[in-house]
Amino acid sequence: MTWLVTGVTAALALIVQYVIIGVPLMPWALLITVVVAALAFLGTRLLPPVDPSWQPLPAGGSAPIATHASSLGARLADAESDQHRFANRVRPRLRTLALGRIRRHPGYEDVDLADPRARELLGNDLHRLLTDPAATLPNPVRFAELLTRLEEL
Incomplete structure (x- = not known):
């Protein structure tokens, strides 16, 4: 439904711009508005919903202390030479x-x-x-x- 609101709002903004302000309505602006609204519609209808992954974080050597130790080892190796x-x-x-x-x-x-x-x-x-x-x-x-x-x- 947001695609419809977004598309209609953009189209109304273009029409208001043309009627009230007097800025000429560019055909390419209306075309872009329609294309964006169509893509939003297809995206909400065809793509599956994104579910969060509730898997636990991997256990192992990614602890901050392991990262710090490997960084220290690299620094000492550089300092040796x-x-x-x-x-x-x-x-x-x-x-x-x-x-x-x-x-x-x-x-x-x-x-x-x-x-x-x-x-x-x-x-x-x-x-x-x-x-x-x-x-x-x-x-x-x-x-x-x-x-x-x-x-x-």
């Missing part, structure tokens, strides 16, 4: 994480990474990775060991 990316994207986040872990210890609330106590807690390799400007991202196995060390703080 690009020193600039490691220095500007990965290292600052690792430094923030390390400082947070260090400052959880009593008496270390004001410690910075330059403090010898931070080196003592982190270990030489991890401390060098976080502070040495020339340090590069180690291989994945060694990097996992360093992250495990950081997690155990």
Whole structure:
């Protein structure tokens, strides 16, 4: 029924435009109105109604944490080959994480990474990775060991 209302409304608007305003009625405008009304009619009569799909969402590896982990893996792979990316994207986040872990210890609330106590807690390799400007991202196995060390703080 909406096709009829839409078509009639459009046709009446064209006629009002011609009669009241005095704008000449273009035959192509009337033709377009009739075609649109016919398509709306055929669409409502011939196409089946669209029913919603009530199937549950697929379970599995599409969780946000899996997406985040794969994105992190790609970023680390890029940082392994690009020193600039490691220095500007990965290292600052690792430094923030390390400082947070260090400052959880009593008496270390004001410690910075330059403090010898931070080196003592982190270990030489991890401390060098976080502070040495020339340090590069180690291989994945060694990097996992360093992250495990950081997690155990």
